[in-house]
Amino acid sequence: MPGTRTRVSCAATALALCAALAGCGGDAGAAGGKVTLRFTWWGNADRAALTDKAVAAFEKTHPDIDIQTSYAPYESYKQKLATQAAGGDAPDVMQLDYRQISQYAGSGVLRDLSTVRRTLPTGAMPHSLLKSGRVGGKQYALPMGVGTQAMAYDRKAWREAGLKEPKPGWTWDDWESAVRRLKKANGVYGMTDPGSFEDWFEVWLRGRGKELYDAKGQAAFTAGDLDRFWSYATKLRKEGLVSPATSTTQMDGSVENAPMGRKQAVAEFNWDAPSAGYEAMVGKNLALAPMPSGADGTPGQYFKPAMLVGIAANSEHPRESAQFIDFLLNSREGTKILGVDRGLPVNATARARVVPKLTGFQKEMADLQKKLTGRLKEPPAAPPRGDNALQSVFGRDYDQVAFERATPRQVAEDFLTEARAELRP
Amino acid sequence: MSPAMSAATATGTRAAPPGPGLEPPGGPRRRPKREREGAAWVFLSPWVLGAVVLTLLPMAVSLYLSFTDYNLFDPPSWVGLRNYRQMFTEDPRLLRSVLNTLLYVVIAVPLQLAFALAVAVALKSMRRGKGFYRSAFYAPSLLGASMSIALVWRALFNDGGTVDSVLSGLGVHMGGWINQPGWALLSVALLTVWQFGAPMVIFLAGLQQIPQELYEAAAVDGAGRWRQFASVTMPMLSPVVFFNLVLQTIQAFQVFTPAFAVSGGRGGPADSTLFYTLYLYDRGFTASHMGYASAMAWMLLLAIAVVTAVLFRTSRAWVFYANDTSNGTSGEGR
Numbered sequence: 001m002p003g004t005r006t007r008v009s010c011a012a013t014a015l016a017l018c019a020a021l022a023g024c025g026g027d028a029g030a031a032g033g034k035v036t037l038r039f040t041w042w043g044n045a046d047r048a049a050l051t052d053k054a055v056a057a058f059e060k061t062h063p064d065i066d067i068q069t070s071y072a073p074y075e076s077y078k079q080k081l082a083t084q085a086a087g088g089d090a091p092d093v094m095q096l097d098y099r100q101i102s103q104y105a106g107s108g109v110l111r112d113l114s115t116v117r118r119t120l121p122t123g124a125m126p127h128s129l130l131k132s133g134r135v136g137g138k139q140y141a142l143p144m145g146v147g148t149q150a151m152a153y154d155r156k157a158w159r160e161a162g163l164k165e166p167k168p169g170w171t172w173d174d175w176e177s178a179v180r181r182l183k184k185a186n187g188v189y190g191m192t193d194p195g196s197f198e199d200w201f202e203v204w205l206r207g208r209g210k211e212l213y214d215a216k217g218q219a220a221f222t223a224g225d226l227d228r229f230w231s232y233a234t235k236l237r238k239e240g241l242v243s244p245a246t247s248t249t250q251m252d253g254s255v256e257n258a259p260m261g262r263k264q265a266v267a268e269f270n271w272d273a274p275s276a277g278y279e280a281m282v283g284k285n286l287a288l289a290p291m292p293s294g295a296d297g298t299p300g301q302y303f304k305p306a307m308l309v310g311i312a313a314n315s316e317h318p319r320e321s322a323q324f325i326d327f328l329l330n331s332r333e334g335t336k337i338l339g340v341d342r343g344l345p346v347n348a349t350a351r352a353r354v355v356p357k358l359t360g361f362q363k364e365m366a367d368l369q370k371k372l373t374g375r376l377k378e379p380p381a382a383p384p385r386g387d388n389a390l391q392s393v394f395g396r397d398y399d400q401v402a403f404e405r406a407t408p409r410q411v412a413e414d415f416l417t418e419a420r421a422e423l424r425p
Numbered sequence: 426m427s428p429a430m431s432a433a434t435a436t437g438t439r440a441a442p443p444g445p446g447l448e449p450p451g452g453p454r455r456r457p458k459r460e461r462e463g464a465a466w467v468f469l470s471p472w473v474l475g476a477v478v479l480t481l482l483p484m485a486v487s488l489y490l491s492f493t494d495y496n497l498f499d500p501p502s503w504v505g506l507r508n509y510r511q512m513f514t515e516d517p518r519l520l521r522s523v524l525n526t527l528l529y530v531v532i533a534v535p536l537q538l539a540f541a542l543a544v545a546v547a548l549k550s551m552r553r554g555k556g557f558y559r560s561a562f563y564a565p566s567l568l569g570a571s572m573s574i575a576l577v578w579r580a581l582f583n584d585g586g587t588v589d590s591v592l593s594g595l596g597v598h599m600g601g602w603i604n605q606p607g608w609a610l611l612s613v614a615l616l617t618v619w620q621f622g623a624p625m626v627i628f629l630a631g632l633q634q635i636p637q638e639l640y641e642a643a644a645v646d647g648a649g650r651w652r653q654f655a656s657v658t659m660p661m662l663s664p665v666v667f668f669n670l671v672l673q674t675i676q677a678f679q680v681f682t683p684a685f686a687v688s689g690g691r692g693g694p695a696d697s698t699l700f701y702t703l704y705l706y707d708r709g710f711t712a713s714h715m716g717y718a719s720a721m722a723w724m725l726l727l728a729i730a731v732v733t734a735v736l737f738r739t740s741r742a743w744v745f746y747a748n749d750t751s752n753g754t755s756g757e758g759r
């Protein structure tokens with residue numbers, strides 16, 4: 001039959017085409033006996049520059065290992081990593097938030113690091129920090145740096161208002177009167193409205209001896225607590241002391257879109273390491289102060305691992321991954337390159353080596369942590385899984401307060417209803 | 426979102442040309458039908474494979490997931506209709522997102538179509554430089570869906586942005602648009618209106634199909650330009666208007682990128698740009714409620730189907746098919 005041959009050759013052509021197309025997406029890692037590792041993390045361009053430098057240094061001493069990096073802002077990173085992990089395609093080495101550890105370890109995404117203990121020793125890391133990467137007695141992730149909450153401010157504006165530098169133990173009342181004087185002296189908003197971030201509510205709450213979550217992972221505060229916090233912020237906002245709703249609502253976690261980053265305020269709460277971003281706007285006058293404490297001096301802030309790092313359970317190269325992490329966290333060269341960009345080094349030896357050489361903002365950061373060492377209370381346990389969603393709900397709900405769509409009390413009740421649903425075991 | 430999108434495109438799937446290029450038709454010996462069908466399948470296979478693997482299977486999985494509680498990590502657990510029940514009874518924010526989306530559709534679609542029609546009419550009567558202007562007006566549609574344009578939009582309508590500065594120069598101090606609950610939705614709608622290129626090109630094609638003698642006859646009867654537009658252009662163009670209306674409505678229901686970029690993914694300020702798809706994304710990827718998000722996607726598909734059906738129903742009253750004696754029983758004329 002004449003048609004058959006045509007048909008067969010058609011099919012053959014189609015198959016060949018498919019094969020050619022598939023070939024394009026082929027595995028590049030298998031080439032030349034070189035091991036390829038994927039390393040992903042969140043951060044900004046500054047962190048990217050430092051990380052790439054560290055990766056290059058590692059590749060130089062380990063010519064048989066090739067490291068492919070990719071990074072994204074925190075929110076999108078979290079979403080992408082979750083999708084990858086669920087699809088069984090987690091990168092070999094991944095930066096993690098302490099909120100993710102229990103989920104990722106429990107679902108078998110992370111490798112038990114005791115299997116690579118020889119390549120990746122943890123002896124020089126303090127036990128209190130290692131704890132945050134441990135689930136069910138096994139170490140699944142290692143802290144990459146230590147961070148704490150802080151108030152970033154413009155030292156020049158602060159001095160011009162005749163204010164003294166805030167010391168550990170200063171209270172929310174001290175903070176309020178400072179903001180009042182800043183406003184009078186500078187004419188801009190003294191401070192970014194703290195009402196839209198769950199993290200600052202937590203610090204305020206802990207200053208009153210309470211916590212966000214109890215041991216069972218349920219909300220440990222009442223609608224009354226939240227109402228009080230939001231009413232406090234609202235009072236300051238109505239007096240024009242903190243940033244207005246139209247400005248606060250644009251905060252998305254990046255320094256560039258925050259009121260202080262847009263030069264609409266001279267002070268802003270942030271975590272210490274990411275505050276480095278303000279340097280682009282404030283320059284040399286950028287300073288860090290402790291967070292305000294409760295009325296009796298009870299500190300609300302705490303030290304926690306700014307981020308952790310783990311190895312994928314299904315990574316084909318756990319040993320090489322461990323070598324790389326060891327280079328980043330323990331080696332003289334790696335810790336020197338990374339500096340305090342991901343928080344102060346966790347390895348005590350590296351810390352002692354890195355800290356004295358710091359200058360500028362990095363020194364500011366080390367000084368703050370030094371001032372606070374020994375004064376803070378134990379950090380809370382890693383928050384429950386639902387906290388991820390609640391963080392964004394918190395900001396969204398505060399919009400309703402700030403734009404005066406509802407009273408703080410009503411919105412606080414709504415938030416707690418939603419929190420109970422999210423935290424349902 | 427994907428089920429809804431495929432519903433929009435699924436209409437173009439049936440016409441498979443019977444065995445192209447095998448032998449000239451009417452040759453001495455026509456092959457049996459079944460054999461030619463086989464060849465058609467071979468040629469169709471890349472498309473069929475794509476449709477099944479990339480569209481139908483994911484849709485089926487999404488339907489299944491909509492009846493489960495699924496957080497990406499633990500295996501999905503069956504919860505029956507709970508997600509759907511929760512949508513209707515326990516989620517005030519969902520209602521807000523539905524209202525936002527409806528408001529957006531009602532503002533953006535008519536504005537965009539009116540704009541596209543006006544430009545198409547102007548272009549049609551243009552003597553010189555038609556090609557240039559057509560391309561120039563179409564360009565935003567090519568760019569508009571991208572993230573970068575949405576970010577430019579954000580910068581334009583921010584406080585201290587271009588729009589704010591120009592208005593302040595004119596003595597109108599209103600601050601930014603994207604950071605005020607009353608204005609943010611409008612600035613997102615304007616971004617859609619700006620991308621009027623695709624409906625404009627379709628309108629232009631439709632306008633060129635209208636026989637010139639109709640205008641001549643109308644002119645002889647003493648009809649002015651407006652009268653000609655109302656009595657000749659609009660009725661003759663109504664099938665094209667209908668086509669554009671259906672297409673743009675379906676697209677508007679699925680608006681995502683501009684709102685995501687303008688509000689930094691939060692749908693703010695004060696939930697004023699929290700569109701349905703944005704909330705769906707938030708539930709799925711921020712809160713890890715994939716089951717709930719799947720249920721939302723299926724409700725969106727249903728809602729779009731209902732709205733489209735209603736549009737088809739009303740079309741009988743106002744869409745005119747020139748060569749159709751039964752006065753428009755269905756919208757498949759074009």
